[in-house]
Amino acid sequence: MAEKPHLFLIDGSSYIFRAYHALPPLTRKGDGLPVGAVSGFCNMLWKLLQEKENGLAGVDPSHIAVIFDAKGHTFRNEIFDQYKAHRPPAPEDLRPQFGLIRDAVRAFNIESIELEGYEADDIIATYSEMALDAGADVTIIGSDKDLMQLVRPGVVMVDTMKNKRIEEAEVIEKFGVAPDKVVEVQALAGDSVDNIPGVPGIGIKTAALLINEFGDLESLLAGAETIKQKKRRENLIEFADQARVSKELVYLKRDVPLALGIDALFRNELDGPKLIAFLKAMKFTSMTRRIAEATDTVADAIEPCDLDIVGWEPPQKVAAVEGDSIEGADSAQGAQGPVQLADKIAADIAKLPIDNSSYQTVRTMEELTHWLNEAKRVGYVSVDTETDSLDAMQANLVGVSLATEPGKACYIPLAHVTGEGDMFGGGLAEGQIPITEAVTALKAMLEDPSILKIGQNLKYDTLLLSRYDIDLAPLDDTLLLSYVLDAGKHGHGMDELSELWLDHKPIPFKEIAGTGKKQITFDKVEIDKATAYAAEDADVTLRLWMVLKPRLAADHMVTVYERLERPLLPVLRRMEARGITVDRQILSGLSGTFAQGMARLEEEIHALAEQSFNIGSPKQLGDILFGQQGLPGGKKTKTGAWSTSASVLEDLAAEGHELPARVVEWRQLSKLKSTYTDALPGFINPQTKRVHTSYSLAATTTGRLSSSDPNLQNIPIRTEAGRKIRTAFVATPGNKLISADYSQIELRVLAHMADIGQLKKAFDEGLDIHAMTASEMFNVPIEEMDSATRRRAKAINFGIIYGISAFGLANQLGISRTEAKDYIDMYFTRFPGIRTYMEDTKTAAREQGYVETIFGRKIHYPEINSKNPNMKAFQERAAINAPIQGSAADIIRRAMVRMEGALVEAGSSARMLLQVHDELIFEVAEAEVDNTIKVVRDTMESAPMPALQLSVPLKVDAAAADNWDEAH
DNA sequence: CCTGCCCCATA
DNA sequence: GTATGGGGCAGGA
Numbered sequence: 001m002a003e004k005p006h007l008f009l010i011d012g013s014s015y016i017f018r019a020y021h022a023l024p025p026l027t028r029k030g031d032g033l034p035v036g037a038v039s040g041f042c043n044m045l046w047k048l049l050q051e052k053e054n055g056l057a058g059v060d061p062s063h064i065a066v067i068f069d070a071k072g073h074t075f076r077n078e079i080f081d082q083y084k085a086h087r088p089p090a091p092e093d094l095r096p097q098f099g100l101i102r103d104a105v106r107a108f109n110i111e112s113i114e115l116e117g118y119e120a121d122d123i124i125a126t127y128s129e130m131a132l133d134a135g136a137d138v139t140i141i142g143s144d145k146d147l148m149q150l151v152r153p154g155v156v157m158v159d160t161m162k163n164k165r166i167e168e169a170e171v172i173e174k175f176g177v178a179p180d181k182v183v184e185v186q187a188l189a190g191d192s193v194d195n196i197p198g199v200p201g202i203g204i205k206t207a208a209l210l211i212n213e214f215g216d217l218e219s220l221l222a223g224a225e226t227i228k229q230k231k232r233r234e235n236l237i238e239f240a241d242q243a244r245v246s247k248e249l250v251y252l253k254r255d256v257p258l259a260l261g262i263d264a265l266f267r268n269e270l271d272g273p274k275l276i277a278f279l280k281a282m283k284f285t286s287m288t289r290r291i292a293e294a295t296d297t298v299a300d301a302i303e304p305c306d307l308d309i310v311g312w313e314p315p316q317k318v319a320a321v322e323g324d325s326i327e328g329a330d331s332a333q334g335a336q337g338p339v340q341l342a343d344k345i346a347a348d349i350a351k352l353p354i355d356n357s358s359y360q361t362v363r364t365m366e367e368l369t370h371w372l373n374e375a376k377r378v379g380y381v382s383v384d385t386e387t388d389s390l391d392a393m394q395a396n397l398v399g400v401s402l403a404t405e406p407g408k409a410c411y412i413p414l415a416h417v418t419g420e421g422d423m424f425g426g427g428l429a430e431g432q433i434p435i436t437e438a439v440t441a442l443k444a445m446l447e448d449p450s451i452l453k454i455g456q457n458l459k460y461d462t463l464l465l466s467r468y469d470i471d472l473a474p475l476d477d478t479l480l481l482s483y484v485l486d487a488g489k490h491g492h493g494m495d496e497l498s499e500l501w502l503d504h505k506p507i508p509f510k511e512i513a514g515t516g517k518k519q520i521t522f523d524k525v526e527i528d529k530a531t532a533y534a535a536e537d538a539d540v541t542l543r544l545w546m547v548l549k550p551r552l553a554a555d556h557m558v559t560v561y562e563r564l565e566r567p568l569l570p571v572l573r574r575m576e577a578r579g580i581t582v583d584r585q586i587l588s589g590l591s592g593t594f595a596q597g598m599a600r601l602e603e604e605i606h607a608l609a610e611q612s613f614n615i616g617s618p619k620q621l622g623d624i625l626f627g628q629q630g631l632p633g634g635k636k637t638k639t640g641a642w643s644t645s646a647s648v649l650e651d652l653a654a655e656g657h658e659l660p661a662r663v664v665e666w667r668q669l670s671k672l673k674s675t676y677t678d679a680l681p682g683f684i685n686p687q688t689k690r691v692h693t694s695y696s697l698a699a700t701t702t703g704r705l706s707s708s709d710p711n712l713q714n715i716p717i718r719t720e721a722g723r724k725i726r727t728a729f730v731a732t733p734g735n736k737l738i739s740a741d742y743s744q745i746e747l748r749v750l751a752h753m754a755d756i757g758q759l760k761k762a763f764d765e766g767l768d769i770h771a772m773t774a775s776e777m778f779n780v781p782i783e784e785m786d787s788a789t790r791r792r793a794k795a796i797n798f799g800i801i802y803g804i805s806a807f808g809l810a811n812q813l814g815i816s817r818t819e820a821k822d823y824i825d826m827y828f829t830r831f832p833g834i835r836t837y838m839e840d841t842k843t844a845a846r847e848q849g850y851v852e853t854i855f856g857r858k859i860h861y862p863e864i865n866s867k868n869p870n871m872k873a874f875q876e877r878a879a880i881n882a883p884i885q886g887s888a889a890d891i892i893r894r895a896m897v898r899m900e901g902a903l904v905e906a907g908s909s910a911r912m913l914l915q916v917h918d919e920l921i922f923e924v925a926e927a928e929v930d931n932t933i934k935v936v937r938d939t940m941e942s943a944p945m946p947a948l949q950l951s952v953p954l955k956v957d958a959a960a961a962d963n964w965d966e967a968h
Numbered sequence: 969c970c971t972g973c974c975c976c977a978t979a
Numbered sequence: 980g981t982a983t984g985g986g987g988c989a990g991g992a
Contacts, residue, residue: 203989516969616988620988646976675985714984716978722977798981880980881980882981
């Protein structure tokens with residue numbers, strides 16, 4: 001029985017441009033003919049013809065064609081003369097490739113279709129119709145959004161470059177409407193790339209909203225008078241015809257007069273020799289080899305075919321002119337001859353501190369051995385790894401650079417590829433040491449205890465190298481050195497430090513790899529360029545180390561660096577490598593629930609507003625609330641717009657307004673969905689099936705860590721809906737999660753530092769600290785404390801930690817500023833030590849320019865004597881907060897540094913997974929839970945000792961459960 | 969596609 | 980009132 005016929009329609013033209021822009025420029029060996037797009041195209045075709053069940057398309061086509069745009073104007077230019085008028089001409093090095101790609105299609109024995117006056121999209125639309133009529137299914141290979149209007153049962157799009165199938169759901173995601181309404185939305189939103197005008201002020205979001213409400217463009221234009229938003233109504237009326245023209249432009253013709261019927265697109269057998277002849281002519285050596293093998297063709301026996309290359313000339317060989325010697329040129333130019341010129345340039349370069357053309361590219365084991373011996377001889381070496389990703393858990397090692405003296409640096413390329421065949425990972429570039437051999441040799445040096453390894457942000461490099469079974473040690477990190485020495489003064493990135501200390505601007509990464517979607521990964525960077533860039537990094541890092549390391553002792557920061565910074569690095573590296581299991585099903589279930597809630601609220605909100613609008617746009621929301629509905633606006637944002645922040649909306653809701661109340665609920669769900677339930681699954685590592693955050697040791701000024709990609713330090717907990725997200729963070733079967741958190745650590749630290757008797761006594765006795773504060777302030781016995789009074793005291797306690805101001809406290813408690821001032825005065829009367837502490841801290845900051853934590857970490861405030869009173873006040877509050885927040889951060893750092901050893905010593909196999917400022921999360925076998933909790937609590941509570949005995953006890957709450965929500 | 973802005977999640 | 984990271988929107992490239 002014959003299978004259902006299936007037609008592949010390949011959008012050739014758009015593929016050419018995308019291949020050209022996405023792939024690094026590649027030229028034919030020998031004459032430099034640009035062929036990058038051709039190579040990408042051939043790879044795509046070949047891959048497409050190979051894939052069956054496993055491929056994205058999922059089927060073997062019975063019919064196939066590649067469709068191109070014809071040259072010249074199309075019928076759309078008759079409708080609108082400015083259509084695609086902003087298109088720049090094709091780049092010089094792309095032009096000759098148009099013809100070659102058509103040749104390639106023929107070499108693959110596939111019909112290449114184009115027709116003057118029509119675009120490829122119209123032909124694809126017409127063939128799609130014809131195929132459906134004939135009872136066939138259609139797969140469109142392409143990604144152009146204009147083609148999305150064609151999707152329907154029996155027609156799917158497949159984007160081979162992004163590895164993505166586009167069906168109805170994906171179209172709705174993109175346009176907010178089903179495929180049959182796509183043109184209506186495009187007619188309104190327009191398209192700046194194709195110069196389709198649309199209606200001003202309407203983007204895809206708003207267009208989808210309107211079309212979903214009115215059904216189609218004509219109904220909308222007919223009902224435009226009823227639109228509430230003034231500007232939008234006027235624009236819809238004024239630009240109605242423009243919208244109609246736009247719709248005509250985007251609507252794809254389905255009746256293009258085509259010479260070939262569907263039957264003619266029957267998929268021919270591949271003609272091995274014909275294809276090989278073409279590939280040989282292009283000098284695609286690795287593809288030739290691969291395809292010859294697959295098609296059972298003997299490539300050696302086949303001659304390259306002739307190519308008709310249009311729009312490109314081979315470069316003229318410049319014949320050497322006899323007698324035109326250097327001396328001749330010299331005398332002709334007189335005193336400014338090449339010799340003098342060279343002398344001068346040499347002198348200039350010698351004066352320059354850094355010459356990134358002098359670095360060696362290490363290509364043999366002999367050369368590598370020489371560098372490893374140098375490292376051994378010197379006793380230290382700066383190291384930098386180059387990879388193909390910012391995610392150290394997924395990156396592949398591409399090369400390593402080393403430096404042993406200023407100016408003496410090298411780059412060892414290991415996995416650079418040539419441009420050709422990049423869709424398969426490409427051919428390895430010539431002249432690289434086999435990676436396993438090099439890694440083995442490097443491992444011995446990187447693990448050698450007698451050689452100090454110096455790097456910038458070594459957490460990244462060591463995490464990467466740990467995946468190659470290398471445990472880099474001992475180490476020094478210039479990022480951490482700078483952080484310890486200069487937190488608060490400036491950033492600590494290598495480029496910034498280089499300009500500051502070395503007066504040298506390193507080659508920017510984007511200069512060698514490009515930017516945006518044209519950016520290439522480091523393995524595709526030419527080795528010479530890579531050497532200049534990578535070796536320079538090692539050179540710069542070494543010099544920075546030489547500048548910064550001696551400052552440690554001079555500034556008395558050795559202990560902080562050696563106890564709180566450097567040892568934490570491998571601890572965090574292991575935490576990141578372990579990751580945590582996140583249950584995809586739970587999150588996707590929650591996404592669904594949240595989406596339903598949002599849809600329900602959206603309806604209510606639109607009804608209350610008596611119009612549709614984008615609730616997610618603060619601008620539109622503000623217009624409705626404070627413009628049309630005439631509600632009293634409270635705060636303004638710094639750009640002068642009405643604030644629609646939660647506090648403003650909640651105030652309005654408290655006055656009985658429904659609309660803002662619903663918006664607050666909608667916002668909550670929207671936040672939970674987009675930031676957490678939708679985003680987190682994308683961070684599940686495909687190999688480990690776990691989520692691996694990245695901790696930054698040097699991102700905050702106070703000494704706290706920060707977490708990103710994803711941020712696991714801001715997972716919701718306050719609301720019930722939010723807490724559910726925590727249930728998705730689970731222990732693996734047979735294990736439990738343990739959460740252990742410091743209770744009130746910052747207030748305890750404050751009690752210790754400011755030496756406040758009542759606070760210390762309260763903590764000693766285990767009292768409710770906020771109730772105690774309230775009792776002192778308002779003369780109410782603790783036992784009779786009501787929750788409102790306690791809440792006020794709690795806000796004040798937090799306020800103190802944040803460097804309190806009457807303004808801030810008033811805001812927090814919703815009271816007048818004078819009332820807040822009275823509270824603060826009362827607080828200071830009862831706790832005079834706090835006022836003294838705060839004044840002393842400000843004085844210290846003003847006089848020395850920095851404040852210190854209890855473990856000696858310095859936080860600089862260079863702007864604290866600013867003339868700007870706002871700036872000054874801000875710096876003062878920050879300076880008051882920093883020792884408190886920073887000391888607490890130091891304490892948990894100490895706990896973390898010791899934790900792994902303490903667990904092992906106690907016979908626990910628990911793994912520390914996460915840190916959330918005052919909380920540590922562990923995963924442990926069920927049987928070990930009790931013992932582990934004991935060790936964890938003890939280690940955390942005794943963390944300041946023996947360096948320091950706090951005058952208040954530390955208290956840690958800990959619990960175990962199957963997920964994070966229940967454990968916390 | 970990038971950037972600034974607004975808003976909001978955590979401690 | 981402190982310290983962060985990040986998503987969506989809107990406007991200009």
